[in-house]
Amino acid sequence: MQAHYLVNDSSQIFTPALLFYKDLIRRNIAALVRWVGNPTRLRPHAKTHKTREIIRMELDAGITKHKCATLAEAEMLAQVGAPDVLLAYNMVGPNCTRLAKLIGKYPRTRFSVLADHPAGARMLSDAIEKAGVRAYVVLDLDVGQHRTGVAPGPEAAALYELIAKLPGLVPDGLSTYDGHNHQDSPSERTAAVQALLGPVLELRAELEKKGLPVPRIVAGGTPTFPVYAKLKIPGLECSPGTCVLNDNGYGSKFADLAEFIPAALLLTRVISRPTPKRVTLDLGYKAVASDPPAGKRCILLNVPDYEPILQNEEHFVIETPAADRFAPGDIVFAMPTHICPTCAMHQQAYVVEDGKVTGTWQIASRDRVLTI
Ligand SMILES: Cc1ncc(COP(=O)(O)O)c(C=O)c1O
Numbered sequence: 001m002q003a004h005y006l007v008n009d010s011s012q013i014f015t016p017a018l019l020f021y022k023d024l025i026r027r028n029i030a031a032l033v034r035w036v037g038n039p040t041r042l043r044p045h046a047k048t049h050k051t052r053e054i055i056r057m058e059l060d061a062g063i064t065k066h067k068c069a070t071l072a073e074a075e076m077l078a079q080v081g082a083p084d085v086l087l088a089y090n091m092v093g094p095n096c097t098r099l100a101k102l103i104g105k106y107p108r109t110r111f112s113v114l115a116d117h118p119a120g121a122r123m124l125s126d127a128i129e130k131a132g133v134r135a136y137v138v139l140d141l142d143v144g145q146h147r148t149g150v151a152p153g154p155e156a157a158a159l160y161e162l163i164a165k166l167p168g169l170v171p172d173g174l175s176t177y178d179g180h181n182h183q184d185s186p187s188e189r190t191a192a193v194q195a196l197l198g199p200v201l202e203l204r205a206e207l208e209k210k211g212l213p214v215p216r217i218v219a220g221g222t223p224t225f226p227v228y229a230k231l232k233i234p235g236l237e238c239s240p241g242t243c244v245l246n247d248n249g250y251g252s253k254f255a256d257l258a259e260f261i262p263a264a265l266l267l268t269r270v271i272s273r274p275t276p277k278r279v280t281l282d283l284g285y286k287a288v289a290s291d292p293p294a295g296k297r298c299i300l301l302n303v304p305d306y307e308p309i310l311q312n313e314e315h316f317v318i319e320t321p322a323a324d325r326f327a328p329g330d331i332v333f334a335m336p337t338h339i340c341p342t343c344a345m346h347q348q349a350y351v352v353e354d355g356k357v358t359g360t361w362q363i364a365s366r367d368r369v370l371t372i
Contacts, residue, residue, distance in 0.1 A: 001301040001333060005265055008355045010331050016287035017267040018346040020245075020361060022353050024263035025054060028244050029061045031259045035229040036238055039063045043086060043218055045241025046073050048340045049264075050365040051349065052080045054244065067218070067239045071098050072365040075372055078106035086138060086218060087113045088175060088239075090148060096124045100131035101372050112136035112172045116149045121163055128168035136172035137163045138218060141203075143196040145180040152199035160207055160214075173216035173235065176200055181224050186256045193220070193227040201233070226256050247339035248299050249292065264349070266298065266334040266342070268316070270326050277319045279303070279326045283334060284314035289341035298334040 004021065007013070033039050039062035046055060046068045055066065055077060065084045068074050074087045091099050091113055103111050115121045115137050128135045139160050142149030150156045163171045178196060183189045204214045215235050220228045222240040229238055242250055243260040251262050268283040288297045295308035306320035326332075336342040343349070348360040364370070 005301065005333055006355055007267070007331075007352055007357065009357070010267060013267055013350055013357065015267055015269045015331075016283050018343065018349040018363075019265045019267055020049075020051075020054075020349040020351050021263045021265075022351050022358075024261045025244060026057060028246060028260050028263055029058055029063070032225075032240070032243065033061055033063070035226065035259075040065070041229075041236065041238060043067045043237040043239040044244060045069070045088070045221070045239055046077060046365070048241040048245050049343055050076070050363050051343075051361050052076055052364050053351075053361045055080050055082060058244075065237060067241070068365075070365065070368065071095060071102060071372065072368055072370050074099075074111065075102055075106075075370040076365040078102065078109040078111075079370070082109060084110045085112070086175075086239075087111060088138075088140075088177070088218070090114055090116060090120050090140070091124050091127075092120055093123075096127035097131070098372050099124070099135065100127045100133055103128070103133040103135060104131055105372065110136065112138050114138055114140040114148075114175055115159070115163060116140040116142075118159060118162055121159065121166055121169065125166035125169050134168055134170060137169045138173050138175045138216070139163065139171070140175045140177075141200060143176045143178050143200065144192075145178060147179065149175075149177075152203040156203055157206055157210075160212060161210070164212055171212055171214075173214050173218065174200060174204065175218045176220070177218075177239070178220055178224055181220075182253070183223075184253060186226065189224055190227045193224050197231075197233075222250055222257065222260075223254055242340060245339045245343070247337060247342075248335045249337040249339075251335075262335050262339075264336070264339050264343070265301070266336060267350075268332050268334055270328050270330045270332065271315075272328060273323065273326065274317075277321065277323045278309070279306075279318050279320060279323050281316040281318070281332055281334075282314060283316040283332075284312050286313045287342075287345055288316075288334065288336050289338040289345070291341060292337040296337055298336045301333040301335060303332055
């Protein structure tokens with residue numbers, strides 16, 4: 001286990017615990033800026049950590065544009081003074097009114113939001129107009145993931161024109177999130193990005209010809225960040241999220257992203273030794289994200305040759321020939337496979353600096369509602 005993860009005194013840490021390594025987070029943020037050359041080309045996603053203090057660290061590094069997925073994250077960003085927030089989600093139903101309230105309550109933040117359908121855009125326009133505010137709208141393009149968005153082409157152009165006409169809405173660019181581009185090979189990822197960008201740039205040119213400004217193209221997550229970071233397209237904003245904390249999922253898959261160091265771990269304790277080879281930890285799937293399959297949700301850093309056997313809500317049972325070395329109360333460090341939903345399972349993170357716990361940070365926007 002690497003020395004930078006060790007904690008001198010864990011006696012006051014309630015397990016299962018989320019640990020944030022502040023220096024490693026700072027290094028990951030610095031790496032982001034270094035890769036793009038200028039922080040104005042970044043729009044990192046806050047969904048990974050949902051934490052005010054990390055947003056402040058990004059602001060200190062000169063990053064002024066942020067992305068988020070929920071209204072609570074958007075409010076958290078505004079609370080810490082983030083000047084430019086893209087809520088990368090379609091607003092429907094009462095969330096349209098909530099967004100209008102948010103825009104009214106935090107006038108120093110410029111909020112933008114996604115749309116991908118005329119019905120959604122109309123609903124949003126009604127709520128925004130009623131509240132007497134203005135919302136910037138980024139058109140969500142489907143560039144291959146088929147999760148949300150409209151394919152670049154005539155339908156997308158018509159929707160952008162509609163947004164420009166709807167009261168209270170201001171068209172603000174294009175979003176091209178390519179979460180399906182997870183190719184191991186960097187050259188295959190590069191080719192996939194180049195292929196998807198052609199129709200996007202054609203759409204932009206067509207809209208601009210019609211006099212509709214397209215000030216930004218918000219592109220990609222962590223796997224395609226190395227590709228977008230090198231492109232010199234006007235208004236291109238890179239929007240990785242995970243790499244600020246990073247995890248074993250991305251860390252073990254993408255060799256070209258090795259510069260991003262996993263900066264969040266879980267601390268767990270042995271709670272039982274039910275059989276000679278078994279060790280049971282207080283690390284159930286209510287403390288580590290369970291979107292990876294059972295047995296692959298984390299790696300244990302200080303247990304040799306173990307095999308995952310069973311995981312329940314608050315228990316993780318492993319077998320290891322070294323079980324004799326572990327007794328109830330012993331500390332085990334785990335690196336999650338997927339850090340983003342793992343953070344959302346914890347109320348707070350213990351902050352570790354130089355091997356010492358120096359405080360706790362609230363995972364502030366794990367709550368669905370802050371004030372609005
Ligand atoms: C719209 C959008 N943008 C950016 C990201 C960040 O991607 P990653 O987690 O690969 O950094 C995500 C992740 O889910 C996303 O949904």
